Amino acid sequence: MSLTVVPFYHSPSHTLSYVLFCPTTRHAALIDAVADYDAATDTLSFASADIIIRYLERHQLTLKWLIETHVHADHFSACNYVGEQCGGQTVVSQHIRDVQKTLKPIYQLACATNGEQFDKQVNDGDRLPLGDYELKVLATPGHTPDGISIYVDGHVFIGDTLFMPDSGSARCDFPKGSAEQLYHSIQKLLSLPSDTKVWVCHDYQPEGRALDYHSTIGCQREQNVHLQQSAPQFIAQRQQRDATLNKPKLMDKAVPFNLQGARVGAADSPQRL
Numbered sequence: 001m002s003l004t005v006v007p008f009y010h011s012p013s014h015t016l017s018y019v020l021f022c023p024t025t026r027h028a029a030l031i032d033a034v035a036d037y038d039a040a041t042d043t044l045s046f047a048s049a050d051i052i053i054r055y056l057e058r059h060q061l062t063l064k065w066l067i068e069t070h071v072h073a074d075h076f077s078a079c080n081y082v083g084e085q086c087g088g089q090t091v092v093s094q095h096i097r098d099v100q101k102t103l104k105p106i107y108q109l110a111c112a113t114n115g116e117q118f119d120k121q122v123n124d125g126d127r128l129p130l131g132d133y134e135l136k137v138l139a140t141p142g143h144t145p146d147g148i149s150i151y152v153d154g155h156v157f158i159g160d161t162l163f164m165p166d167s168g169s170a171r172c173d174f175p176k177g178s179a180e181q182l183y184h185s186i187q188k189l190l191s192l193p194s195d196t197k198v199w200v201c202h203d204y205q206p207e208g209r210a211l212d213y214h215s216t217i218g219c220q221r222e223q224n225v226h227l228q229q230s231a232p233q234f235i236a237q238r239q240q241r242d243a244t245l246n247k248p249k250l251m252d253k254a255v256p257f258n259l260q261g262a263r264v265g266a267a268d269s270p271q272r273l
Contacts, residue, residue, distance in 0.1 A: 003133055003153040005199065006055065007213060010034040010048050013075035013250075014202045016213045018157055019052060021061050022131025028061040029130055030088070031150060031157050032069055032201055033078040035262070037250065044264065049078035053085050063088035065128055065135070068118075068258070069159025069201060070147040071099050073174060073251040077262035089119035090261070091128065093139065093146040096121060100259055102145075102175045107256045117261025122148065140189065142182025143170040149189060155197045156217070161185055163200050164212050165219055168226035169234075173242035179235045186227065194218030 001023040008017045013034060021028035033052060035044045056063055063086040066079040070093070079090050092115065100113040115121045122128070124139035130152065138149040143160045150157045160170040161182065169186065172179045189198075196217040203213045221227065226234060248254075 003155065005155060005197075007199070008048070008052055008055075009203075009211060009213070010036075010075065012036070014204050015072075015075050016199065016201055016203065017052065018199055019055060019061070020130070020152065020155070020157075021059075022133055025131030026059070026061050027129075027131035028056060028063050029065040029067060029128070029135060029150075030056075030063060030079070030082060031067045032072070032159070033066065033082050035076040035078040035081065035264075037076050037253075042253075044076055046078055046081050046264075049082050053082060056086055064130060065089055065091050065120075067091045067135075067148075067150060069149065069157065070144045071096065071255060071259045072160075073255050074202075074248045075250065076254050077258045080262040081264050084264075091120045091122060092118045093137075093148045094121040094123050095139075095141065095146040096259065098145045098176065103255060103259060106175065107252070109256055109260065111260045117259075117263070138188060140185035142172055142178050142180075142185045144174055145176045145178075145181075147185065149185075151192065151196075154193070154195065155199060156189065156192060157199045157201075158189060159201045161189060162198070162220060162224060164203055165215060165223035166206055166209075166225060167204060168224060169238065171242045171245055172238055173245065179238035179242070180231075182238065183231050183234050190217060190221050190227075192217045194221070 006019045015034050018031045066083050066088050096115045122137045126137040128135040136151045140147045140149045140161045198215045
């Protein structure tokens with residue numbers, strides 16, 4: 001039996017979360033869980049995360065890992081909330097420390113900068129057991145310094161490295177982001193077998209097309225609109241485009257929350273930020 005992958009789409013932030021599990025042992029991982037934010041009341045709630053929790057319970061899955069592919073600027077993480085309900089360890093890149101050190105003075109935070117808010121910090125090449133499978137960590141910085149992708153059983157979950165081929169690649173203008181690093185991270189992904197299934201973290205549905213969040217490495221190589229050029233051209237285009245982009249509207253609230261472990265209070269009421 002093959003690894004099972006189940007996507008969950010959060011339309012307000014255009015974010016995909018993924019549950020993946022071993023059908024033999026029922027051990028599961030959750031990648032990039034999302035909380036619901038109400039700007040009018042400045043509160044978080046967790047109806048979207050509760051859908052995932054009900055799925056885990058209904059299918060009798062044991063949650064082992066709650067993985068954050070990077071510190072998100074466009075949505076609030078629900079990793080800690082789901083972990084409190086279902087167990088499992090939160091997982092981030094070891095470079096979360098670099099992000100915390102960079103952003104702590106910018107946001108005037110009191111948090112520790114050693115990543116202690118998360119259960120496990122991983123490096124490139126590390127492996128996480130998942131029943132009959134292993135999740136291999138691929139360091140894919142560029143969008144942010146702490147970007148990771150997860151490869152397992154012919155699937156790769158790429159965070160904000162690439163989007164669907166008609167949308168190109170992720171911005172690199174956040175603190176310590178790097179278009180050059182992103183290019184090299186993309187090349188690492190493109191070195192995977194052509195039939196590797198690619199699962200993106202966001203789909204913005206350009207020109208109103210239907211939601212689409214799955215491609216292959218071969219398709220990305222041949223069709224991604226940002227990859228049909230040389231490295232210097234990619235880097236220059238990425239930097240020029242990023243210079244025109246507005247800051248994500250949730251960034252100044254979501255980033256401090258997420259880099260401190262997405263801690264929440266009582267699960268039965270909205271969380272005021």
